[in-house]
Amino acid sequence: MNFFAELQDHSEVKLSILENYTIPWMRKIILNPFNKSKRCLLIDGFAGTGIYDDNRKGSSMIMVEAAMDFYSQAVKNGWDEPDILIYLNELNTDNHKSLISNIESLGFESMDDKWFSSNDFESITIMIENKAFEEFFDEILNIGEGKTLIPSFCFVDPFGFSQTPFRLFEKYLKNENSELLINFIYEHTNRFITHPNEKVRARISTHMGLVGLNDLSDKVSGLDPLERKKVIIETYTNNILNETDAVHVKHFDIKKNRRTKMILFYATKNINGLKLMKETMWKHDETGLFTYDDKQQMVQLDFETILSTDKQMHINLLSEAIYNNFSKRKNISCEHIEVFTIIETIYPLTNFVKPALKILEEQGKITNFKGRKKIKTYPAKTRMDFN
Incomplete structure (x- = not known):
C-alpha cells in the first residue's frame, strides 16, 4: 500500500x-x-x-x-x-x-x-x-x-x-x-x-x-x-x-x-x-x-x-465554571482566571474568557474591580471579588 x-x-x-x-x-x-x-x-x-x-x-x-x-x-x-x-x-x-x-x-x-x-x-x-x-x-x-x-x-x-x-x-x-x-x-x-x-x-x-x-x-x-x-x-x-x-x-x-x-x-x-x-x-x-x-x-x-451546542452556550458554561471555582473569593486576578480556564476547562482564552466575565459582571457576581480603566474590560492584572 x-x-x-x-x-x-x-x-x-x-x-x-x-x-x-x-x-x-x-x-x-x-x-x-x-x-x-x-x-x-x-x-x-x-x-x-x-x-x-x-x-x-x-x-x-x-x-x-x-x-x-x-x-x-x-x-x-x-x-x-x-x-x-x-x-x-x-x-x-x-x-x-x-x-x-x-x-x-x-x-x-x-x-x-x-x-x-x-x-x-x-x-x-x-x-x-x-x-x-x-x-x-x-x-x-x-x-x-x-x-x-x-x-x-x-x-x-x-x-x-x-x-x-x-x-x-x-x-x-x-x-x-x-x-x-x-x-x-x-x-x-x-x-x-x-x-x-x-x-x-x-x-x-x-x-x-x-x-x-x-x-x-x-x-x-x-x-x-x-x-x-x-x-x-x-x-x-x-x-x-x-x-x-x-x-x-x-x-x-x-x-x-x-x-x-x-x-x-x-x-x-x-x-x-x-x-x-x-x-x-x-x-x-x-x-x-x-x-x-x-x-x-x-x-x-x-x-x-x-459540540451540539452553540458558542453562547459555551460562554455560559464557562462563566458558570469560573464562578463555581472562585465563588466567595476576594482579590482574584484575571490572570488567575485565565490559568484556571486553560488548565481546568476545555475552553481556549480567545473569545471565551472575557465574554464569560462580562456575564458575571452583568449578573453582579463579580465586583470591586481594581486595575482597569474602563468597565467591562479585563486586562490580565485586573483584580475582582467574587460574591
Missing part, C-alpha cells in the same frame, strides 16, 4: 493542526526574551516523502515551509535571525529519496549525505535520516550527561503501534521546553489489546508504557466501544502524566466513518504551549472530539453534547 498516494480527509485534520501550531510555537520560543540563543528544534520522526501524489503537503514539508515563513517574518520585522534546526527521518528508502528531492526543490542543498542548508534561509539547517524511528530518536536523545536539548517540538506519526516505544517519550520529555504531538494509532491498538499472541501484546505494552496488558485487558473486557475508548485514553494519559515530566496532556479524537481511527496526544510542561494547542485544536473541533487532562485532576467531558 502506498501511504503517500493521496491525503485522506481524516489525516488532513491531523496535518492542519500541525500546520496551525508550528509557526506560533516557533514565535513563542524564538521571541522569548529568556531564550538568548534564539534557537529551536523541529523533529519529524516519520517524515514520509514530504508531498503526497495529489501535491498536498505532508508533515515534513509543513515543518520546513513553516520555518521558511517564520524566517521571512523575522527578517521583515527586523528581529534576530531565528536559528532553526529541523530533523527529519524516513525509514523507507524510496520515500527517503523522494523526501530529499522535495526538500531540495525548496532551495536547500546538501552539505554532505544528510545535512542541508540554503543561501536564502541561512540560519535554517535540515538533517534528513534514513533509520528506524527508535534508532533515530535514541541518537537525538543521547546528548551527553548533564546536557539538554534546545527547545524542541516533536511530531510522531507512525503507521502502527510497534514503532513507538514509550520509553523514548519518557526520556524526551525530561528536557526543558520539549513538546510532543503523537498520533496514537487507536484503531490498531484497540483491536490488539486482547490479542492472544504474547509478542503482539508485548509490543502494545511497550507502546503504551505498561509492564503488561493484563490489567488493561481486564478493564476493557465487555465494555461498549465508547467506554472502552475512555479507559484506553485514560490509561495512556495517566502514563504520560505519571511516568514522564509532562504536566499537561491534551488529546484530539479523529474519526473516519464515525469510528475513531487515531487520537492525537499533545504533551508539554509549559502552560503557554497548552494555551496555544488548545487554541489550535479548538479551531478544528467540528471534525473530532477532544478533552483535557492535567496531572492533578482528570476532567472528562461529553463532547457529543458540547
Whole structure:
C-alpha cells in the first residue's frame, strides 16, 4: 500500500493542526526574551516523502515551509535571525529519496549525505535520516550527561503501534521546553489489546508504557466501544502524566466513518504551549472530539453534547465554571482566571474568557474591580471579588 498516494480527509485534520501550531510555537520560543540563543528544534520522526501524489503537503514539508515563513517574518520585522534546526527521518528508502528531492526543490542543498542548508534561509539547517524511528530518536536523545536539548517540538506519526516505544517519550520529555504531538494509532491498538499472541501484546505494552496488558485487558473486557475508548485514553494519559515530566496532556479524537481511527496526544510542561494547542485544536473541533487532562485532576467531558451546542452556550458554561471555582473569593486576578480556564476547562482564552466575565459582571457576581480603566474590560492584572 502506498501511504503517500493521496491525503485522506481524516489525516488532513491531523496535518492542519500541525500546520496551525508550528509557526506560533516557533514565535513563542524564538521571541522569548529568556531564550538568548534564539534557537529551536523541529523533529519529524516519520517524515514520509514530504508531498503526497495529489501535491498536498505532508508533515515534513509543513515543518520546513513553516520555518521558511517564520524566517521571512523575522527578517521583515527586523528581529534576530531565528536559528532553526529541523530533523527529519524516513525509514523507507524510496520515500527517503523522494523526501530529499522535495526538500531540495525548496532551495536547500546538501552539505554532505544528510545535512542541508540554503543561501536564502541561512540560519535554517535540515538533517534528513534514513533509520528506524527508535534508532533515530535514541541518537537525538543521547546528548551527553548533564546536557539538554534546545527547545524542541516533536511530531510522531507512525503507521502502527510497534514503532513507538514509550520509553523514548519518557526520556524526551525530561528536557526543558520539549513538546510532543503523537498520533496514537487507536484503531490498531484497540483491536490488539486482547490479542492472544504474547509478542503482539508485548509490543502494545511497550507502546503504551505498561509492564503488561493484563490489567488493561481486564478493564476493557465487555465494555461498549465508547467506554472502552475512555479507559484506553485514560490509561495512556495517566502514563504520560505519571511516568514522564509532562504536566499537561491534551488529546484530539479523529474519526473516519464515525469510528475513531487515531487520537492525537499533545504533551508539554509549559502552560503557554497548552494555551496555544488548545487554541489550535479548538479551531478544528467540528471534525473530532477532544478533552483535557492535567496531572492533578482528570476532567472528562461529553463532547457529543458540547459540540451540539452553540458558542453562547459555551460562554455560559464557562462563566458558570469560573464562578463555581472562585465563588466567595476576594482579590482574584484575571490572570488567575485565565490559568484556571486553560488548565481546568476545555475552553481556549480567545473569545471565551472575557465574554464569560462580562456575564458575571452583568449578573453582579463579580465586583470591586481594581486595575482597569474602563468597565467591562479585563486586562490580565485586573483584580475582582467574587460574591
